[in-house]
Amino acid sequence: MKYILMMNTMRAGHGVPAWAQKDLQAHIAFMIGLNQELRQSGELVSAEGLSFPDQAKLVRAGKDGVGITDGVFPESKEFLAGYWIVDVDSPERAYAIAAKASAAPGPGGAPLNMPIEVRPIMSGPPPEML
Amino acid sequence: MTKPWDVTSEHLLRELAPQVLGAVARRFRDFSSAEDAVQEAMIAAFTQWPQEGVPENPRGWLIQVASRRMTDLVRSEIARRQRETTVARDVEIVEPTVDIESDMDPDDTLILLFMCCHPALTSSSAIAMTLRAVGGLTTTEIANAFLVPEATMAQRISRAKQSIKTSGVPFRLPSAHERAERLPAVLHVLYLIFNEGYASSTGAHLQRLDLAREAIRLTRCAKALLPGDAEVAGLLALMLLTDARRAARTGPDEELIPLNKQDRTLWDRAEISEGIEHLTTALSKGSVGLYQLQAAVAAVHDEAARTEDTDWPQILALYDLLKRVSPSPMVTLNHAIAAAMVHGPSKGLELLKTLDTDDRLAGHYRLDAVRAHLLEMVGDCESAIKHYRIAASRTTSIPEQNYLMTQAARLAER
Numbered sequence: 001m002k003y004i005l006m007m008n009t010m011r012a013g014h015g016v017p018a019w020a021q022k023d024l025q026a027h028i029a030f031m032i033g034l035n036q037e038l039r040q041s042g043e044l045v046s047a048e049g050l051s052f053p054d055q056a057k058l059v060r061a062g063k064d065g066v067g068i069t070d071g072v073f074p075e076s077k078e079f080l081a082g083y084w085i086v087d088v089d090s091p092e093r094a095y096a097i098a099a100k101a102s103a104a105p106g107p108g109g110a111p112l113n114m115p116i117e118v119r120p121i122m123s124g125p126p127p128e129m130l
Numbered sequence: 131m132t133k134p135w136d137v138t139s140e141h142l143l144r145e146l147a148p149q150v151l152g153a154v155a156r157r158f159r160d161f162s163s164a165e166d167a168v169q170e171a172m173i174a175a176f177t178q179w180p181q182e183g184v185p186e187n188p189r190g191w192l193i194q195v196a197s198r199r200m201t202d203l204v205r206s207e208i209a210r211r212q213r214e215t216t217v218a219r220d221v222e223i224v225e226p227t228v229d230i231e232s233d234m235d236p237d238d239t240l241i242l243l244f245m246c247c248h249p250a251l252t253s254s255s256a257i258a259m260t261l262r263a264v265g266g267l268t269t270t271e272i273a274n275a276f277l278v279p280e281a282t283m284a285q286r287i288s289r290a291k292q293s294i295k296t297s298g299v300p301f302r303l304p305s306a307h308e309r310a311e312r313l314p315a316v317l318h319v320l321y322l323i324f325n326e327g328y329a330s331s332t333g334a335h336l337q338r339l340d341l342a343r344e345a346i347r348l349t350r351c352a353k354a355l356l357p358g359d360a361e362v363a364g365l366l367a368l369m370l371l372t373d374a375r376r377a378a379r380t381g382p383d384e385e386l387i388p389l390n391k392q393d394r395t396l397w398d399r400a401e402i403s404e405g406i407e408h409l410t411t412a413l414s415k416g417s418v419g420l421y422q423l424q425a426a427v428a429a430v431h432d433e434a435a436r437t438e439d440t441d442w443p444q445i446l447a448l449y450d451l452l453k454r455v456s457p458s459p460m461v462t463l464n465h466a467i468a469a470a471m472v473h474g475p476s477k478g479l480e481l482l483k484t485l486d487t488d489d490r491l492a493g494h495y496r497l498d499a500v501r502a503h504l505l506e507m508v509g510d511c512e513s514a515i516k517h518y519r520i521a522a523s524r525t526t527s528i529p530e531q532n533y534l535m536t537q538a539a540r541l542a543e544r
Contacts, residue, residue, distance in 0.1 A: 001526075002277075042255075042286025045278050087278050089252045122528045125379070125386055127325035 002045060002087050002121040003094040007101060007114055008078040019107050026105045034101060038086060043097075049082035078115065085121065094118050132183030139184050143175055145351075147266025150192045152238025155301055158200050161245070162291040165263055167203065171195040173268055239264060240355045241303050243348075246290075247316040250297040255290035256319045257326070262287055264351075265344055275341055276326070313356075317365050317421065320349050324369050342373055353408075363412035364422030370405035371428035374398040386533040390437040402432045420456040423448055427464075442471040459491040463500055475507035495524035499534060506541065515541050 019027070031049075038044035058070045084101070088094050098118045103111035133139075147168060155164035171192045185191040235241075246259035258276075261267045273283035304312060327342030349366045356362050378392035387393075409425045427448050434440040449465035462485055470478025482501055485491050502517035515538045522534035 039281060040285055040289075042282050042284075042289055044282050087254070087276070087282070089254055120526045122526050122531070124527060125328055125529045126525070126527045127328050 001089070001091070001094075002085060002123070003091070004119050004121055005084040005086065005094065005098045005101060006117040006119070007081050007083065008117065009081040009114060023105065023107050023109060026109060030104050034104075035084075038084065038097065043086045043088050043093075045085040045087050047082070047084045050080060053079045081114075091118075091120070132185055134183055135180040139179060142184075142188060143172065143179070144266035144347075146189055146192055147172055148239040148242045148264045150189065150196060151242060151263060152235060152301075153193060154196045154200060156235075156238075157197075158204070159301075160200075161301055162295060163200060163203050164196070165291060167196040167199040168192070169262065169268065170199050172266055176268070237303050237355070239351060241301060243316055243352060243355075244304055244309070244312060245294060245299060245301070247312070247319040248294055248297060248299060249312065249315055250293050251290050253319065253322055255286055255293065256315075257323055258283060258286050259290045259294075260319055260348070261323065261344065265348055267344070313359065313361070316352070317361060320345055320352065321365060321369075321421075323348070324372075342369070342376070345369060346373065358415075360412040360415040360417050361419040361421050363408045364419060364425050367405045367409035367412065368421050368425035368428055370401045370408070371425055371432050374401035374405065374432060380529070384529060385536075386529045388533075389431060394435065397432065402429075405429065405432070418451070418455065420452070423452045423455060427452075440471075442468060446472050459485055459488045460496075462488075463491070463496060467500060467504075470504050470507065475504040478504045479508070493524060495521040495530070495534075498524065502534075502537070506537075511541050511544065 017024075035044065035047050038047070056071075059067045060070070062068045084097070086094060086097060088097070095118060098116040102114050102116045104114065106112035150171070151164060151168040154168060155161045158164055174195050175188075175192060179185075179188075242264050243260065246263050247256050251259065258272055261272050261275075262269065269284050269287065270280050273280040276283065303309070324342050324345035327340060327345060346366070346369050349362065349369060353359075353362045353366050374397050375389070375392060377398070378394065378396040379387060381387055405425065406429050409422065409429055412422050413426070427445055430441050430444050430448070446465070446468040449461065449468050452461045453465055462481070466478045466481035466485075469481055479501065482497065482504070485497055491497050498517045498521035502514045502521060505511075505514035505517060518534050518538035518541070522531050522538065525531050525534065
């Protein structure tokens with residue numbers, strides 16, 4: 001069963017967080033370690049981090065089909081920061097990975113407890129059940 | 131002397147894989163490394179044989195290449211230990227010899243099958259191990275079939291081998307008693323591979339490895355090795371009788387076509403007769419099990435030339451038996467459908483009520499899909515629409531979701 005784990009960060013519109021060097025390094029090491037762990041357990045399908053919100057644009061087609069580009073609205077409270085796609089044996093395992101990612105260390109090494117949205121990925125036809 | 135590479139060569143190569151692995155693993159007394167060595171020999175064969183032709187003694191060729199690889203592995207292991215401890219350990223180097231061939235045992239494929247479907251493994255690990263060690267497939271092929279990166283699949287296999295090692299299972303055929311106890315797990319893995327073939331057979335991936343075919347091939351092989359077992363034959367029959375409908379199961383836009391709307395002229399007659407043959411022999415053995423009964427249901431459907439010719443009383447009787455032999459909420463659900471077809475939809479809806487409190491099926495889309503269908507049959511369109519929509523939101527299959535949403539839309543427009 002494949003799941004996507006979407007990591008949301010608060011306060012879109014803000015740029016790179018102003019953390020202490022030690023805290024930033026601990027956070028980066030944690031994320032690299034988590035990916036490594038998922039690769040070694042044979043569960044990682046893909047993991048990507050996304051650019052900061054100030055690089056994002058909203059595109060919508062206008063009447064003539066030409067895109068109208070707009071910046072990201074600063075009032076959005078949460079912002080997708082990155083995602084993992086994992087192939088696991090149970091939903092519980094997907095939740096456990098999400099919980100671990102959620103507790104990534106932030107300022108002062110305290111867990112960030114970020115909201116991680118976990119959703120099943122759709123597949124092809126189901127097995128025939130007579 | 132070589133023979134030109136043709137369609138039978140690939141089949142031969144895959145069949146030889148577990149036999150060669152058995153011989154090499156026994157000789158070197160190291161299953162995990164032997165499995166890696168045979169995998170490398172298989173990749174070498176797949177690269178060289180199509181161009182240079184199939185060697186006169188393909189088995190000997192594979193053993194030679196795998197053994198050479200094993201010797202390299204042993205040598206580098208000795209070197210590593212010497213570096214680490216500066217004390218030479220008494221690791222035996224076995225030079226590749228032709229007489230490894232005499233170590234071949236016809237039961238090796240069966241030993242490997244039981245080993246790869248070991249209860250210590252998760253089902254995804256058991257599936258990957260079985261396809262590689264018994265099926266002779268490469269890691270790349272398996273990774274592509276499951277749409278995961280090759281490195282992830284390689285890691286899954288290596289961890290599975292670690293679990294097998296830790297479980298301390300010896301490389302020998304389990305006792306008759308043990309075999310009987312563990313056979314259901316083996317059959318379940320084969321069944322999962324078959325079903326995975328359906329789940330992953332979306333149009334965009336048509337060129338991917340055909341897992342349903344692979345499952346049929348492996349089950350055929352298991353049946354040849356366990357000729358007396360009725361459930362192995364039952365499983366093979368079930369796969370053939372289900373696979374026979376494959377061409378009719380999806381439309382041009384990949385949409386799902388339910389059994390009662392399928393173009394039955396598209397069904398594979400040869401697969402149906404073969405399935406029925408296996409089933410008939412299996413049933414005559416007298417020990418009726420889960421797979422034989424499911425195959426029997428599939429056979430009743432396959433034998434009906436038109437939907438309206440379906441012998442529902444017979445199917446209902448089979449589900450009555452299944453409820454006794456192997457009770458599960460899914461069987462109860464199917465039993466309710468059969469009852470609805472025989473005694474009317476109200477009877478089916480009444481039987482479904484018993485499932486509302488069953489935690490094992492709670493939130494499963496199929497309960498809502500069946501309920502919607504029966505509600506439509508009694509003429510309660512509003513409730514039917516509601517349950518089609520609930521089912522659509524709960525399934526994780528895109529074609530199934532499209533089908534269920536379309537049913538709701540169709541009723542809403544009436």
